[in-house]
Amino acid sequence: MADTTVKIDSQSRHRFAAVAAAQGKSVRAYLAELAIEEENQLALGREFGVLPASASTRRAA
16 A cells, blocks of 8 residues: 655644554554544444444534
8 A cells, every 4th residue: 555644733743653652553553553443433333323432522512
């Protein structure tokens, strides 16, 4: 798969790097796994008719 660049602020980049390092992963590997997990959560929500926690939290606010 081809690489791409995503522009994010430095603080977010450092936060992703810290979480990835704590899990013994590169930022690239961490973000790839995070994307898969989020896709799975969305699919489960569609399957069971449930909103993901982040969406329901935003709606309640």
